[in-house]
Amino acid sequence: MKNLKKIFYSVSYIALMLTIFCAELYIAEYLYDMYKAKKQSNLLNETIIDRNEVIIENTTDDNLINPVKTERMLKLEELQKGNSDIVAWIEIENTNINYPVLQGNDNSFYMNHNYEKRSSSSGAIFLDKDYSFELPSTNLLIYGHNMKNGTMFRDLLKYEKKSFFDEHPTIRFTTNKEDAVYDIIAVFKSKVYYKSEKDVFRYYYFINATNEQEYNEYVENAKKASLYDTSKTANYGDSLLTLSTCAYHTKDGRFVVVARKAE
Secondary structure, three states, X not given: OHHHHHHHHHHHHHHHHXXXXXXXXXXXXXXXXXXXXHHHHOHHXXXXXXXHHOOOOOOEEOOEEOOOOOHHHHHHHHHHOOOOOEEEEEEOOOOOOEEEEEOOOOOOHHHOEOOOOOEOOOOOEEEOXXXXXXXXXXXXXXXXXXXXXXXXXXXXXHHHOHHHHHHOOEEEEEOOOOEEXXXXXXXXXXXXXXXXXXXXXXXXXXXXXXXXXXXXXXXXXXXXXXXXXXXXXXXXXXXXXXXXXXXXXXXXXXXXXXXXXXX
């Protein structure tokens, strides 16, 4: 009987130690991911550029105008030297959303790799692989994880309340060609639908409108699904920005914010 008790206590002790070790490992990984995400969000501010080496031209040739590059655009170009997959920078004022935007050859790599191409459960904020800056495509469809530590696209869910939208109605999106502001036109909950489901709004398929009708249908569906009226819309020809993250109101749920480039 004593031997059985010793074995029981030994097994219990080992199980307890393993539980504590796993908990500590989880906490360490949680804190490390938060640290890396915070570091990532501060990249633009910490990037240094040498203006003596920058030649900026402002030329006008009939319909072609090359605007003077902003500080953000120049810093983005500097970051791109470290990773050419960095295509933009996205920021929503007074939130944790302040990150580089990556674009890979697929839509899976940056789900579990950061801007340095290192493995990370937080992943990175990334642009859909099918978007083309050369066209350019109609809709910048951008994905990011909904992290419990408040990083990446977690703060998108704050838009569920109109009061938050009223205080944060715009998104800043910077590329090395422009430093633009986008007005939010719709905020809605959605999901990834089964192929068998008909007459549903698959927002995640919309990258480039082939015609005006297709464009208008996307905007109308987004406005119809919106949790509240933003009092703004988009017209054919306006560039769109769609931010998507996971949500848990339903199986395979998504939370989506749609915006149009301000005039």
